[in-house]
Amino acid sequence: xxxxxxxxxxxxxxxxxxxxxxxxxxxxxxxxxxxxxxxxxxxxxxxxxxxxxxxxxxxxxxxxxxxxxxxxxxxxxxxxxxxxxxxxxxxxxxxxxxxxxxxxxxxxxxxxxxxxxxxxxxxxxxxxxxxxxxxxxxxxxxxxxxxxxxxxxxxxxxxxxxxxxxxxxxxxxxxxxxxxxxxxxxxxxxxxxxxxxxxxxxxxxxxxxxxxxxxxxxxxxxxxxxxxxxxxxxxxxxxxxxxxxxxxxxxxxxxxxxxxxxxxxxxxxxxxxxxxxxxxx
Amino acid sequence: xxxxxxxxxxxxxxxxxxxxxxxxxxxxxxxxxxxxxxxxxxxxxxxxxxxxxxxxxxxxxxxxxxxxxxxxxxxxxxxxxxxxxxxxxxxxxxxxxxxxxxxxxxxxxxxxxxxxxxxxxxxxxxxxxxxxxxxxxxxxxxxxxxxxxxxxxxxxxxxxxxxxxxxxxxxxxxxxxxxxxxxxxxxxxxxxxxxxxxxxxxxxxxxxxxxxxxxxxxxxxxxxxxxxxxxxxxxxxxxxxxxxxxxxxxxxxxxxxxxxxxxxxxxxxxxxxxxxxxxxxxxxxxxxxxxxxxxxxxxxxxxxxxxxxxxxxxxxxxxxxxxxxxx
Numbered sequence: 049x050x051x052x053x054x055x056x057x058x059x060x061x062x063x064x065x066x067x068x069x070x071x072x073x074x075x076x077x078x079x080x081x082x083x084x085x086x087x088x089x090x091x092x093x094x095x096x097x098x099x100x101x102x103x104x105x106x107x108x109x110x111x112x113x114x115x116x117x118x119x120x121x122x123x124x125x126x127x128x129x130x131x132x133x134x135x136x137x138x139x140x141x142x143x144x145x146x147x148x149x150x151x152x153x154x155x156x157x158x159x160x161x162x163x164x165x166x167x168x169x170x171x172x173x174x175x176x177x178x179x180x181x182x183x184x185x186x187x188x189x190x191x192x193x194x195x196x197x198x199x200x201x202x203x204x205x206x207x208x209x210x211x212x213x214x215x216x217x218x219x220x221x222x223x224x225x226x227x228x229x230x231x232x233x234x235x236x237x238x239x240x241x242x243x244x245x246x247x248x249x250x251x252x253x254x255x256x257x258x259x260x261x262x263x264x265x266x267x268x269x270x271x272x273x274x275x276x277x278x279x280x281x282x283x284x285x286x287x288x289x290x291x292x293x294x295x296x297x298x299x300x301x302x303x304x305x306x307x308x309x310x311x312x313x314x315x316x317x318x319x320x321x322x323x324x325x326x327x328x329x
Numbered sequence: 330x331x332x333x334x335x336x337x338x339x340x341x342x343x344x345x346x347x348x349x350x351x352x353x354x355x356x357x358x359x360x361x362x363x364x365x366x367x368x369x370x371x372x373x374x375x376x377x378x379x380x381x382x383x384x385x386x387x388x389x390x391x392x393x394x395x396x397x398x399x400x401x402x403x404x405x406x407x408x409x410x411x412x413x414x415x416x417x418x419x420x421x422x423x424x425x426x427x428x429x430x431x432x433x434x435x436x437x438x439x440x441x442x443x444x445x446x447x448x449x450x451x452x453x454x455x456x457x458x459x460x461x462x463x464x465x466x467x468x469x470x471x472x473x474x475x476x477x478x479x480x481x482x483x484x485x486x487x488x489x490x491x492x493x494x495x496x497x498x499x500x501x502x503x504x505x506x507x508x509x510x511x512x513x514x515x516x517x518x519x520x521x522x523x524x525x526x527x528x529x530x531x532x533x534x535x536x537x538x539x540x541x542x543x544x545x546x547x548x549x550x551x552x553x554x555x556x557x558x559x560x561x562x563x564x565x566x567x568x569x570x571x572x573x574x575x576x577x578x579x580x581x582x583x584x585x586x587x588x589x590x591x592x593x594x595x596x597x598x599x600x601x602x603x604x605x606x607x608x609x610x611x612x613x614x615x616x617x618x619x620x621x622x623x624x625x626x627x628x629x630x631x632x633x634x635x636x637x638x639x640x641x642x643x644x645x646x647x648x649x650x651x652x653x654x655x656x
Contacts, residue, residue: 278493
């Protein structure tokens with residue numbers, strides 16, 4: 049058939065040779081998945097895990113995020129020892145938590161604490177998607193609520209960096225209720241005139257996007273971050289049509305009026321400092 | 330006659346047998362009273378065994394029953410002078426959520442609920458009770474209005490979930506749900522929420538932040554549908570029955586987890602068997618809730634709601650270490 053003839057067919061596949069693989073010691077170099085530039089991992093780290101040539105934002109750990117924001121030595125962590133239980137007696141859940149604790153050296157999917165950003169005090173919470181995909185169970189909800197209460201008590205702004213696949217399935221309806229719990233805490237903060245800045249990072253979806261992450265006085269997002277309520281696959285199955293490539297990206301949300309700004313990680317500290325300054329005046 | 334569910338088959342068969350025997354007795358004038366009495370006793374036992382011991386998956390089926398009473402059915406039974414109000418003033422009117430003002434035992438009230446259809450045509454019109462952002466924004470508008478005029482709010486929860494669609498995402502499904510959670514937490518009037526069918530995830534919760542939360546005995550409330558959970562956890566949607574059990578989604582489960590305040594008893598075989606009687610049970614608990622809450626001040630209402638959600642969740646500390654800060 050002519051149709052088949054016109055269809056583009058991939059004729060060759062490139063298989064990296066064993067030698068090519070061996071030439072680069074593991075971890076020394078990193079290839080940008082967006083522009084394919086190869087760079088030193090160390091330099092990438094120094095650049096806050098942002099690709100120097102195309103601006104692609106790599107994943108960053110929660111503690112790296114604190115380092116990138118807080119003035120040196122100002123960080124005090126809250127509730128570091130809090131860990132999850134298995135309220136539904138869900139098979140293998142405890143093992144999974146234990147495995148993630150080992151793998152990430154985190155106790156849960158969020159780190160909270162206080163510190164100063166160019167001299168301005170703030171309570172900051174950072175989610176880490178390496179732990180159970182950043183999903184929100186009882187511990188994440190509780191730590192956020194306590195952090196918000198701290199910010200009320202201290203009279204300083206609350207800033208949250210979200211990165212989450214949504215609610216934690218294994219804690220069932222208790223996870224769902226954390227959406228109400230965190231939102232109630234933010235309501236209290238808001239009623240008392242407190243400032244909340246939400247920064248959505250890749251990915252912020254499901255119950256996290258549909259609760260605290262969307263409730264900032266200012267809602268920001270990192271470039272290209274995936275943000276949305278329902279999963280792309282579920283939507284495609286529901287509406288039976290393909291979605292545009294930029295669907296549910298930070299830029300898509302900005303275009304549809306859901307965000308205040310898309311902010312590069314390299315400019316985050318400066319932006320936050322300016323906002324904290326405006327609010328402090 | 331309500332359409333039967335699979336697990337009810339033994340009851341139906343026995344009922345048919347009894348009525349056959351009755352007809353036979355009348356027509357042939359042969360006395361089978363003893364047999365009939367015996368079978369009726371067995372029927373009672375069987376009903377107790379089946380309806381008194383419903384399994385999670387059976388409750389899911391009842392909660393999803395086509396003829397299960399909907400928000401509008403209960404509104405008609407429980408309230409007088411109901412006037413439905415439409416639209417979110419921003420984009421449109423979402424038929425998947427209904428709301429308006431009415432009187433409850435002579436006092437003004439605002440009532441809001443998810444609304445699904447009972448047949449295909451109505452279900453299409455109401456998008457199977459799965460709201461878009463404008464539905465949640467309409468609900469919020471009505472709630473803020475209730476607050477302004479100081480009347481209590483009753484929310485009926487009955488949805489598979491917020492609609493997962495392109496337009497819903499574009500118009501901010503996440504923000505609409507999130508906004509309701511925040512605003513409901515701060516309402517200065519009593520809010521009573523009742524799960525009457527399926528309570529599907531964030532789409533249900535967006536009408537569910539109340540001072541009191543009750544569930545009908547055979548309703549469900551969960552973070553994800555049993556089918557969704559099965560697909561996600563075991564990559565197999567056909568394991569929904571198993572998921573319904575592991576996910577702890579029934580009213581007794583939620584009571585045990587400390588999420589709900591009360592379970593509303595259902596008519597034998599499910600709410601769809603007798604709307605009037607079922608409405609009476611709801612009426613009882615609703616009246617009790619509103620009476621209790623009417624004694625609280627505005628600040629107390631907010632604080633009671635705050636503490637309620639604050640206390641939901643289970644966690645511990647590594648090696649029982651004393652937490653560094655009390656938080």
